[in-house]
Amino acid sequence: MARLDRTPFQIQILDLSHDGRGVARLPDGKAVFVAGALPGETVLAEPTARSRRFDEARTLEVLEAAPDRVAPRCPHFGTCGGCVLQHLAEDKQILAKQQVLLENLERIGKVAPDQVLPPLTAASWGYRRKGRFSVRRVNKKDKTLVGFREQDPRFVAELRECHTVIPEIGMKIQALAELVDGLQAREHIPQIEFIAGDDAIALTVRHLMPLGEADRAALAAFGREQGFAIFLQPKGIDSVHPLEGEAPALSFRLPQWDVELAFEPLDFIQVNGRLNASMIARTLELLDLRPEHRVLDLFCGLGNFTLPLARQVREVVGVEGDAGLVARARANAQRNGLGNAQFFAADLTQDQRGTPWMRQGFDRLLLDPPRSGADEVLKQLPLQDIGTIVYVSCHPGSLARDAGFLVHERGYSLVSAGVMDMFPHTAHVESIALFRR
Template sequence: MARHRSPRIDKTPFEAEILDLSHDGRGVARREGKAVFVAGALPGERVMAEQTAKNRHFDEARTLEVLAASPQRVVPRCLHFGSCGGCVLQHLDESRQIEAKQQVLLDNLERIGHVAPASVLPPLTDASWGYRRKGRFSVRRVDKKDKTLVGFREQDPRFVADLSECHTVIPEIGLRIAALAQLVDGLQARAHIPQIEFIAGDAADGFSGIALVVRHLQPLGDADLAALAAFAQARDWAVFLQPGGLESVHALWPQAPKLAFALPQWKIELLFRPLDFIQVNAGLNQKMIARTFELLEPQPQDRVLDLFCGLGNFTLPLARLAGEVVGVEGEAGLVARARENAAHNGLHNVQFHAADLTQDQRGTPWMRQGFDKLLLDPPRSGAIDVLKQLPLKQFDRIVYVSCHPGSLARDAAYLVNEQGYALRSAGVMDMFPHTAHVESIALFERG
């Protein structure tokens, strides 16, 4: 059987004029009529580049030298920029980053959805450094380097970036990556720890609110357990162990740490577990909730449906404003904790239901209840499956929070072109500064 061979890559450096910025933060050039995506290059620049991949319809390359720089180019803050794949836009001025993301949103709405908002919302921004309170570090022992690497994946995702620090992660963790790598390298089980997740809530009662979850593929010995506990104790962190699936996660130290964050504007405290989904950017999250409610305009007499509700990040503060709120989420564990959070906050006008929103839910009691307004915060795949099931005529107003502009554009096409809604406004929110990730929000009203 003949083996498939990858197209041969020509490593000869070539000069390129950068015409545009792609959705993933690379410069776009054309070479012999073919699109080339050039990592590390910005629109308006002239660069020397080297091909890194060859495809039928486009090629990929990396910048070797900037021959003529864009006025929007800045010096990256992180010494690992260019190798680490955690963020790809540090070389672009921050104000231009959010403009580029807004253009990605508008282009997707036009190209995929064939729709345009009546108005573009002002971008939402918050702290651009030290904002990331949740994430996953890959761990790999590299014998050739005689060290253990802890960090995000490189731009080539086969490799773990050799990080000493990260300026987008909250500084309590981001400036201690080298110490974390040294800790793991000293463990007997260092070759059997593939990842460490981190999450941070609010500090309280002498506890920093920071927790690590150490995934390990073989049982840890007493010396390793003691080393992990001592590392956490010295920093007032919590450390959890994960020997198997999600259900295997358990606290090593302390026995029952309280993980929580507050939404003070609505007098809400959300309790969570260390592998639960929470929005990574605490400051932007509060601004996002406030903008969502400005667009949704919940009234004391309204019944509101919140789909893909998670722990109740929107649902619980919304219950302070609306008459009744129903939250629906696919992960049963999150639903259980959302109910606990409702009780924790003394809310009695909110219901939570577990349901796979990609499947037919038309026979479920919550689907048959009447509602006035709809809030959606779906995963990257979007909400088209559940939108096609809902009796949409009951909703005067729909607010859609999106983490993927392509799926938002597809769903907007359905709401506008098939269901008669008007796209009143849309805009971007910089949940992940210095990355190409585009978080956005849109308001639909019945035409």
């Protein structure tokens, strides 16, 4: 294989890619994606990879800056892969994401919304209440690294701080790295997950060998000193347990609907608490609910949408593939006194046509699928009686594909769509779409 020529070159940036890199064209017309560059800029770039269809590069120097360029807040920007848009003004970040959504809808789904919803935004710093740090002992540096992956995902970024993670965690990363480096098991800890409720923060330490008494004592002392509940995970998800004593209750409240949701340390919750509340409010508004309605909430998780829905309609049915989440959703409904919320565990990628919940009639449908989308379940659902569908998406490509199906094969109109900034400063696009028959 020919060695990559890393000679720097000057180039003008034409566009922004879906993953936050600048897009340029070489003299022969070949596309090149340039990390750290913005549309309208001229940069000096260094080649980093070459393929038949496109090249990749990174910005060495900005020769002519775009007016939308800002100074990144984080000292690790450009190395850490957690954020890729800190150099772009916040109001332009969300517009770039809106453009990604609209282009996906047009290119993949061959659809366009009648109305583009105003973007939903919330605090853009210190918002991330759930995440996973990679851990790696680097003997050459004689230190343990704790952080997100670098832009080259083979490496763990050496972080001192993170400004998108809640400050209680984001400003303690160096202390966490020093803690792990002092453990006897430091080479056998691959990751640490964090999650924050309204009243408690939990760290879950994955360890590939049993922890000795000295390590357990060090972890316990760190938890007490920093105010973290420490959990251990020696094997799979079911092996998670508190390091000592009884685990504190983890939960978050949604005061607008008088609902509190309890969760476990590795459960899925929306990472941005403030944006989550705004997203629920917009979703319920778009569903155009009436007290007599029955609503089907697919991929319902812990009941993040289901329980607020139950406050407004006659009955809501939540369906989720993770049986543990379903059990906790049922407990959450009971805890909140919501007897009109039913929950079922079902793999929504498989045939569900014989299941009782599928045969029940519904007035409204809410979907909040994973990145893979909802195409399998949409093909099975008896949609003829459901006049309104709201689709919450974490991946614009799968939303666009499913929107094309609903519009071109099931007779719906794409009434409106818009973006929600669940992950500011990253290229992640969260969106919402309203379909009506």
